[in-house]
Amino acid sequence: MKISGTVARGPSDKRKYEGSRNACQSIETKLWDILNQSEIPSPVRIMDFGGGDGETMAPIYRKLDALNKQMIISVEEPHEDSLRKYKELIDNTSMTCIDITYSGPFQDYYGHTLEDLRVMNAYPQHLQDRVLALHVLYHLTSIFDDPFDPYENMKQAISAMYTILKPGGQMIIVLEKNEFCLIGAASLKCSEVLFPHKTKNHKLLFEVWQKLLFNGGIADILNESFPMFKASVQQEEVVHNVVLPTLEEIGIAVSIGCLHGLYADQSPFDQRILQFCVDYGKSDGYKHGLYLDSEGMWCFPLNTYYITIQKNTNE
Numbered sequence: 001m002k003i004s005g006t007v008a009r010g011p012s013d014k015r016k017y018e019g020s021r022n023a024c025q026s027i028e029t030k031l032w033d034i035l036n037q038s039e040i041p042s043p044v045r046i047m048d049f050g051g052g053d054g055e056t057m058a059p060i061y062r063k064l065d066a067l068n069k070q071m072i073i074s075v076e077e078p079h080e081d082s083l084r085k086y087k088e089l090i091d092n093t094s095m096t097c098i099d100i101t102y103s104g105p106f107q108d109y110y111g112h113t114l115e116d117l118r119v120m121n122a123y124p125q126h127l128q129d130r131v132l133a134l135h136v137l138y139h140l141t142s143i144f145d146d147p148f149d150p151y152e153n154m155k156q157a158i159s160a161m162y163t164i165l166k167p168g169g170q171m172i173i174v175l176e177k178n179e180f181c182l183i184g185a186a187s188l189k190c191s192e193v194l195f196p197h198k199t200k201n202h203k204l205l206f207e208v209w210q211k212l213l214f215n216g217g218i219a220d221i222l223n224e225s226f227p228m229f230k231a232s233v234q235q236e237e238v239v240h241n242v243v244l245p246t247l248e249e250i251g252i253a254v255s256i257g258c259l260h261g262l263y264a265d266q267s268p269f270d271q272r273i274l275q276f277c278v279d280y281g282k283s284d285g286y287k288h289g290l291y292l293d294s295e296g297m298w299c300f301p302l303n304t305y306y307i308t309i310q311k312n313t314n315e
Contacts, residue, residue, distance in 0.1 A: 028059045030236075030238055030306055031056075031057075031060060031306075032063060034236075034308055035060065035130060041069075041129060042068070042069040042070050043070035044064070044130065045127070045129050046072070046073050046074070046129065046130045047075070047128045047132070048075050048076070048132045048134075049131070049136055049161060050078075050106065050135075050136030051077045051082075051083075051086050052077060052086070053081075053082040053086055054085060054089040057132070057134070062093065064095065064096075071095055072124075073096060073098055074102075075098070075102070076101075076106065076122065078103055078105045083103055086101075100121055100122075100123070102121060102122040104122060106157055106160075110153075110160070111156070114163055114164070123164050126166075127164060128164050128165055128166060129170075130169060130170055130172065131162075131164060131169065131171040131172070133161060133173045134173075135176070137173065138175070138176075138257075140153045140154060143198045143201040148201050151212070154212050154218070155218075158309075159225055162231070166311070167312065170308055170310055170311075173306075173309070174305070175209065175213060175304070175305050175307065176257075177209075177214060177237065177304070178257060181300070181301065181302055182254055182285055182288035182290060183254050183257040183302070184257070185280075185284070185287070186254045186255075186257075187254075187277075188206075189280060190276045193276065194270075216233040219309070222309070228313070228314055229311050229313060229314055231309055231311060232312060233310075234307070234310075235306070235308075236305070237303055237304070239302070240301070241300070241302070242299065243293075243297050243299050245298065246298065247285075247298060249298075250281045250285065251279070252274065252277070255276075255277035255278075288300060
């Protein structure tokens with residue numbers, strides 16, 4: 001199936017690069033502010049769940065390195081090639097070393113004790129000062145799962161991260177609020193058209209994200225499951241602009257949310273999804289803030305939540 005449509009004229013590769021770079025710098029600045037809300041100790045122990053190739057955290061590690069902060073990093077990342085690149089990043093940062101790496105999926109942490117996971121080398125031996133899940137929690141649940149239980153999956157995942165967090169430590173979750181933005185609207189409409197029997201699952205998935213993360217309901221679950229501690233949750237919503245030169249690239253960016261997020265990487269590539277997202281961006285993108293700027297670049301807002309969970313001793 002051929003993808004066709006209007007191509008924006010005038011923008012240069014430099015403009016495209018600058019838009020991407022500015023978005024990355026904005027994310028980097030916000031992450032640094034959150035991580036540094038309370039003074040980062042040295043050495044600092046950090047566990048990065050779904051860490052990818054380390055690209056998101058690389059500028060943070062460089063900043064800590066410049067401050068002479070010793071870093072002891074543990075990483076969970078199911079893709080071996082990405083995990084290898086993450087290790088190389090750590091090896092090339094002078095004040096940083098690897099504690100443990102685990103190449104299994106997040107679901108391996110469900111239902112296991114701290115001791116079991118340490119034996120599996122999925123947890124480090126020490127509790128962590130910071131625990132991270134940066135654009136990771138989309139991958140917990142597929143709308144095609146049977147049984148389908150996004151509530152339990154989210155509960156298990158957050159509890160697994162909270163378990164390895166030391167008292168006084170912080171968990172940082174970054175998640176796009178997809179439901180009302182172009183990505184979320186397109187993916188939901190895509191389900192309605194291509195997978196109508198799974199639309200109910202899709203809506204429930206959004207409801208779980210809203211209730212537990214964006215509304216802070218996860219705190220009650222953690223406080224019930226870990227009565228010796230009190231979880232406090234803070235959320236901040238930040239709008240980042242996605243900037244791309246063509247509507248086709250906008251459609252591709254939107255489709256990634258379907259293929260790699262809401263379907264949890266379990267479905268094979270489906271050309272129909274890509275075509276649907278391109279078409280939806282052209283016909284309905286304006287309803288979700290898509291516009292052509294003065295330099296000929298296509299832009300749309302992306303609402304991102306930065307969620308901090310503090311683990312406090314229950315006095």
